[in-house]
Amino acid sequence: MNEPTGREEAGDRPPPSINDIRTPGPAARVRMLSGDVGYVVTRAAEAQHVLCDPAFSSAATFLPRAPAQPREPVGSSRVLFEMDPPEHTRLRRAVAQAFNRRRVEAMRAGIAQVVDGLLDEMAAGGPPADLVHALCAPLPLTDICELLGVRREDRDSFRGWAETIMALRGHSPEEIDRARAAIQRYFVDLVAARRAEPAGDLVSELLTMSDRGERISEAELVRLAITLLIAGHGPTMNQLARCVYALLARPELYAALHRDPDLVAPAVEELLRTVPSVPVGTPRLALRDVEIGGVPIPAGSTVAVSALAANHDPALFPDPEMTDLGRTDNKHLTFGHGPHFCIGAQLARTEMRTALAALVRRFADLRLAVPPEAVQWRADSLFHGPLELPVTW
Incomplete structure (x- = not known):
């Protein structure tokens, strides 16, 4: 493999930021979030190819001479989205057996209970509310902590650690190291406790x-x-908030769900397509010279997939700019594709469907408490969503 540099050639025109690329195409040369130069794939067919092709490595992006990532691996070693087969395959298979559709279905009633309790508190507090x-924050945090067996009194600490670890800026290296050490130490102790006394949680089942x-x-x-903690909290929190914002910014969409609750399931998929909370996926490294849609990609190049752009590819989605809450053939890439397809997708879908169904049922006249353009957005995290979502009713 050629040694990756991530540097521009002398005299090159500075490439656009990866977040500025929206038009579907095979591959565009961009500046990555890390500041290095790489490629972003923005067309659905090529995106699916990259996400399945072993020529594009997740693990290699953390080699010592690879272009810098915007963050370091979480914990003392790599996690699933930083691995390649066969190591990734072995561990993912184990989690998939324990974290399966049956387990998520068993959680459905509990998720509904959590949603109702949170909305009871919001209603009792009266408008306006964030x-x-x-x-959006307490629902996925409660669910994933319940799944893992994290004590209720520790959940606020977990949220702080997770957000610090996944922030792109705003925290010192020392703060990030402390958060990593804290979350690592907690789970080491939890695994030891479940080894001594198993419970009904996912950690016990994996043991x-x-x-x-x-x-x-x-x-x-x-x-x-x-x-599971990081992936089960941050993306869903921001995705749910983005979905509700998209509905309330266009009140006719929210009203349509209130009139026809059967639209909730396809509406969730359409909102996942149009407003993904992770617009650009985890970068990979090209292990050899390849072509993507006719664009030559040198070995050692950083390559990322833009789900946001691929989800608007007219070759896959008729009228891609239209938000069609009843769209049925919706093969979006928001949860990824191939070996790294999000293992918690079923849980995230269940949480969002349950939350949206309860909102439109209980708050028929829910609306933004500020103009849509006044909502402030999270700009310092790998996950994109509103910092706050002021609503009234």
């Missing part, structure tokens, strides 16, 4: 699978728990 604080010969070390189990 929907991020009232619903049982390890004892049955699944070859999951306790260090790997800690990393898996960290992966």
